[in-house]
Amino acid sequence: MKLKFDSTLDYQQEAIAAVRDVFQGQTPKQALFTVAAIANEQMALGFGDESRQMTLGQGIGNRLMLDEEDLLNNIRAVQLRHGLPQSNSLPNHKLNLDIEMETGTGKTYVYLRTLLELNKAYGFTKFIIVVPSVAIKEGVQKTIEITRDHFRGLYSNVNYDAFVYDGKHIEKIRDFATSNDIQIMVMTINSFQNDLNLINRYNDKKFGESKPIDLVRETKPIVVIDEPQSTISTDAQVEAVESLNPLCTIRYSATPIRVENKLYRLNAVDSFAKKLVKGIEVESFAAQDDHNEAYLLLKSVNNKKSPITARVEMDVQNKRGVVQRKAVTVKQGDDLYEKSGGRDVYEGYIVKDIYCAEGSEYMDFTSCSDILHLGKAIGTVHDDEMKRQQMRATIEEHLNKELELNPKGIKVLSLFFIDRVANYREYDAEGNAVKGKYAKWFEEIYQDMIRRPKYHDLWHRLHNEDDEAELVHDGYFSADKGKKNEPGHWKDTSGSTAADDSTYNLIMKDKERLLSFDCKIRFIFSHSALREGWDNPNVFQICTLNETKSTIKKRQEIGRGLRLCVNQTGERQYDANLNILTVMANESYDEFASSLQKEYEEDGIRFRVLETANFANILVPVPAEDVATGTAGEETAYLGTEKAEMVMESLKEYGYVDDEGNIQESLKADIQQNKFVVAEELAPYKAQIQEICMQACRTVPIHKKRERREAVLNKEVFLSPEFKELWDSIKWKTTYRVDFSTEELLRRCRKQMALEMKIPSPKIIQTKADLTIGTGGVETKVVADRAVSTYGSSNFLPDIVAYLQNETNLTRRTIVELLTGTRQDEKGTWIPFDDYGNRLKDFQKNPQVFMENTAKILRSVMKSLIVDGIKYQRLGDSEYYCQELFESEELKGYLESNMLESTKSPYNYVVYDSENERQFAQSFEDNEDVYLYAKLPDWFKISTPLGSYNPDWAVMIDQNGEKKLYFVLETKGNIDTDALRKTESEKIQCGREHFAALGDKAEFMPVDNFTEFMHSI
Template identity: 35%
Template sequence: MKFKFDSEQEYQVDAVESVVGLFDGQAFVRNQLTVPTGAAFQVVPNRLDLTPEQLLAHLQKVQNDRGLDQDDKLETLTAKVDTLRGEEDITFPNFSVEMETGTGKTYVYIRTALRLYETYGLRKFIIVVPSVAVREGVKKTLEVTKTHFDKLFGKPPYHFTVYDSARKSQVSGFALSDGIEIMVMTIDAFKRAETVIRQSREGLDPPIYQLQETRPVLILDEPQNMESDLSVSALASLNPICALRYSATHRNAYNVVYRLTPFDAYRQGLVKRIEVASVVQQDNENMPFVRVEELNATKRTVSAKLSVHKLMATGKIQEKPITVRSGDSLVEKTGRAEYEGFVVDEINPGSGFIRFANNQELALGGEQGSDRDAIFEAQIAFTIEEHFRRQRRLKEHGIKVLSLFFIDKVDNYSPDDGKLKMIFVKAFDEIKQRYDEWKTVSAADVQKAYFATKTKKTGETEVLDSTGKTKQDDEAFNLIMREKERLLSFEEPVAFIFSHSALREGWDNPNVFQICTMREVGSDTERRQQVGRGVRLPVNQDGDRIQDEQINVLTVVASETYERFVAGLQSEIEREYGKDALPPPPPNQRKRTIIKLRKQFMLKPEFKELWDKIKHRTRYSVQIDTAKLIEDAVAELDETTISKPRITVSKANIRVDEAEDFFEPIVLSGARTAVDLAGRYPLPNLIEVMESLMENTSPPMRLSRRTLLEVFKRTSKRDEATENPHDFAVNAVNILKSKLADQMVKGIKYEKDGTWFEQSQFAEEIQTWEDYVVPSIETGGVGGTHIYDGVRWDSEGIEKQFVLDLEKRADVKLYIKLPDWFTVDTPIGRYNPDWAVVMDDPDNGGENLYLVRETKGTLELGELRPDEKAKIKCGQRHFRDALGVSYKVVTNASELPDGGV
């Protein structure tokens, strides 16, 4: 099978012609053998006749034609360079092409070089790459596109070579050729003074002098890896007429002439659509969970960002990010006794780990507390089944399906008894029984692993956790690159590829349809790197590219929620493309404003009388019937579902919002159980867990251990408690608190405690969002007046309209949106009522009427949440019984004057 290439893809042609347009007006350069002044060698050089002003004008025209922002100057790089004529300042312009991974960047720049020769006679090109791995990939593309370009350009005099310092005549051959010469070099091959190309030999000039005199066009592949001063100096040492920079992730976008963003590529169907199969634990908070998201160091502090299971005020456990420093306790950070011993002992960003006082050590991206083996089982089984299904569908289209696994540790796979290898074999042998075409296939024949290796002095080969930066990684990369076409053949049984890091960068295969990520995402761009290995459009057995959107789907089997995966992918794009790649912030976050206190209103008699009535604090007393509490709690607990801990799989498609450049998940299937985890964990002291939840959730309450034990003894859910102790405890405590609150509120009594709120607690200024403020009328016309010159509303449909109506009414003398600190103690937490109003009393000769009102969407208390209803009942007892102030729930301002007190 040979790859085929389509020369009519508009976006690729546009990218090529954008660069060609930069040199409009350049005279065709005829081949002319020259002898540079003072040189003992000859060259056939490039020549650029355009002035910087002309280049800038052409750049601006290209940018205007492509809808890009116009630059007002050429972006040049300058460095002092040792040349044939001594040390010189070499300056060269830079032009950037942004193309998303998988859209044919290498094809585009090779074709661009041939077009520059065809149009202007430019013939010397040096492709500079950041690593040997990428160099081999470029070499492969040059090889497989040769026939295609020969046909497209009429067999031009086209020669390419990979720079080899051992080939003494290579540089001379490049310099003297009158045809198109393309040399591929790593930046390290000429970056330092001690490299061979910079050294004199046998009394001759250094080879780099001859390259300099050819005035090459530099093509920089992944230039974000060549931004150091040393790299810039090295590029300048080639004395280029310009540098053409190609990447999906530019760090510095010099004079962009073409841009194809991830969102453009996705919308236009130039890459596979992505769907995420999320394999996660659910209802399993029985073990302390920690995941290391970031390790940060500044001049003054070292910190880490962790994800943990935090106890919320509701009693639920949620995964939340926290920042920790040395000495911090996760018990205090999470409110959970389960984190006992997790005190930060050392944070080491350099070595990439955090260690706790209990000797737990986690690397960046690592986690503990989840059942990793169970998650691995579910991920591998799902990937195999997805592979079988997809291969069955695509066989008739002549498409060989590949699946790629990124594993957590080489030792988990490489040995014969590696747990991931054994999990794969077991799952493969079980699942294949449901697919006739796979029944006779051996698991050993279909899998292959590519890892970095190191040969010891003893001759023994050691398999390593690769980093993507070593020679061993390059060797692993080269191995798979040479077998690219064979992997796509049905004759080759290998279809499942395992890697640690060696294939994360630089390698891709168009027929990867499943990527299973069994390692935590540890870098800022690892999701994009991993996804990038499979986004290219697939090919069939004839090498034809497939354009069917129903076929072109990449499934990422991730050990995280699809929401987290998509958010991470989005943030990685934001880091690389900047904020312009994201939608603008919502309107209510665009402008802040300040509302100011009208101090003169506090001198008004109406305010003084109102404040004297409502300012008093109270205390409450309650009576509890313990026997009834236990009876009621057990009855409800017996009807409650205690979820089993489990590994679930759910799938979501990723789409780009049509109006904005923004990825969003669209759920394709609900969560289904893949692995049941019930009964796998030791049973904790349930009474202690329940006691802790009672005291550390809102509102904090206490019950005796005897009462808690009695509830456990009487419930029919004891078996479920052993399967998922934490979920049982959370449900039992929530029910107990609800029943306890019902009893407390029903018989609650308030009395003044002799303290009160001070007027001085009113803030002079309040900063808020402008969109959430209704201005308050101070003088003139009709209208009530708020004690601030604006009112912040919390709900548009109820509170905002309530304020607008108050401002229009002449019988409202003054009103207050009661501040957050104005609260009433209740058994279920502090209650902050909404409004205090001073009005004319039409039934009392116009005397002032003092009201406290709560605004809700309904007057039926039964339709409110239990905590809302309970707090309103407590509010009635506090204001009516203890303070003698009118208190009611209203839905709108028209209910104020009618109905009396």
């Protein structure tokens, strides 16, 4: 079983293009440097005489031909496109780029493909991926392995060597430097940040008079930093990366730090809203009114000043006699009886000692034998019962998911994080491994649950023997090295020790095997080893079995199961109803949600905040005076920073945000009540501004499992003649063909080229640098870098016709006509056909920039012409979407979160995706002229040249019982063509043509206001 990858995901392509476009204008070219070949060492035995013969070879490196101004302009264009703050300079004249992508969205896939794309576009060949830990390294290595065939399919003529750096095979450094093929080297930061690392030491035998890192530096590699918040969290680590002499660094993280030039952002809120990761629900287990014994939890110790103190969580009685659990500060000699407000259960708990040695922190008492260790609790007499309930709920949820998902070819996995390895696997007096209490509980509960009648078919399909409960669970723990004739023992670790290496290696190799039905393991137990670096797409339940609330960060916890699930053929499943991650938390729902929200904020994600950059990329019509005659209103541009600042001032003026951009409650209230206002000069963009504000009001959606409901068929509506009539009017499938005129293509392209293409000449860059010679060798520091002159035509002219053919699939003849502005008459003479002239002088002036811009214009115009010339035709009477498909639809949602009770649709609930959809659904329910309606399922798709298109609603209007009207609605926040992204607008146009081909029974209408829709009919 192999995981499959989708190369067409929009958000991944956007992230890849964001980096690629920073180098627009770069001409692909190989740069050479001299590399000392291996020294042939000869020694005259017995005399101590040695002679060396050095040979010179050629190595291949990256070379950047753009100056700082070009790069900064490209960066700002990308940032504007994605609504991000604009960079004003390149700090320290270094090119550092940041990509923010949430865990589970394919970050590693994106940066690996980005490297191949940079090679394809510009010829760069030397790449280094720097990771913070063994866990991340193993994950990257696994992704390289499983994507190799996929990338070979995308980049068929490209050879690349991707390997993990290992000091034992340091000769690979020479291969990295000298190979003509793409080289991708994966390194941990610890492998080269220290002067004692082998890569930083002279190696006469293999590298002559050079250090291995010298060869790396000469290649000017493009360096990818994976998880920079861990990889370059210290100045020493930053300096280590700089010692690689990178052409640029590209930093990928869900929680970026040291941000300099952010090019793309896909944060947690965006990922959940776009359903790119699993939805999260919480089943909480918390003791209530359990204050009958002395409860204590040591949260922290502090010896930074005298006296030494500790923070202890305990049950405190207030002046009204109410007992509450809270943290208090104590020192040596404090009486916890007094601290508790005089509760008898704390009698005798007088602090004797607070011990602060790292790793052994504890507190003890004078009058009792209890020792309180850091992070541990005493007095939780019902703790085992709590854990058993968590385990029972996890197993039950798991089995229910198996009933639902196994028939779809999806294997279900559950993950348990445990506090101590010994609770799952311990050792007897003879040193033999035996089951701990968690393993025993699991098998006992599992045997009881699986034999219930509900799971009868599941039991017979999966089990043959009574003892197979042993085979469905396993643990992944780290072990010590052991001794001679004695194997190592499993032990508790932090997740970052050398002992964890084999654990990461094991579970990484098992990653795909765990997804197969052939592997019986479905429940995984782990200590700290899986905190980072490992996830599995089919983890649907996560349960933390701890003495107290989980000490693992919530983001780390849920990150192990956020990735969308796959079936037995390795295909990703995008149905949101299937992709639900259930967290079994030993705390209340409110506590879990609050802690997770706080962690996101600590990691730098700002919720409910607006900034100028959010509005700068609003699309607006180009003013008539800025375009050629006859095209006013046809072209669009970005709103820009100046007007975006006006938007922010307007929001502050009306009290929607404060001076820091924090959203106020009045903003959401006015949007919901249709009272949202903007300054008069911003009125043309009001709808776009409102849509952005609505999106900014979102937070990470954490649902209560107990509020989950499944929408069931409302048979009164579904079986009614009226619904059948409505469905019969829209259910038909179509095919399309495209006609467009080559003459029109040439006219539009050449006109756009004349208006937009300003080709700069290549520049001569003058660089001034300080040079110092020290113990580390010769080092340079750039102090000035500027363009001093330009120069004329290039001596190297690539095959532009072949390039444009490859980019557009147009014929050579059409491309020649485009470039020359001439075509052959009946006599074979080439004559001009417009006034824009021959563009080949611009091509000779700067070939790469000219080719890139021409290809971009061609693709844009071709896409518009394809949509303009599209014709749909119904596929007879045999191709259609059956009404019965509604019966197999599985719709799930959460009360008060994304479900609205319905009496007019085919289900008893409407599951909506946005506030805009909720408002429309409520309006359909309330309006007496709406007879019935349906939110069109995800499987109701219309084929278009731009990908599948799924309209929003089908509606039947009954006016006074006299006439029935059928409508298919696309409900955007704003349907103005200028406000929609180009692809959205073009898909809507395809939808209009599709339904027109079905006849006049149903009308397709884009609408953004329910009242205006009703008035229009």
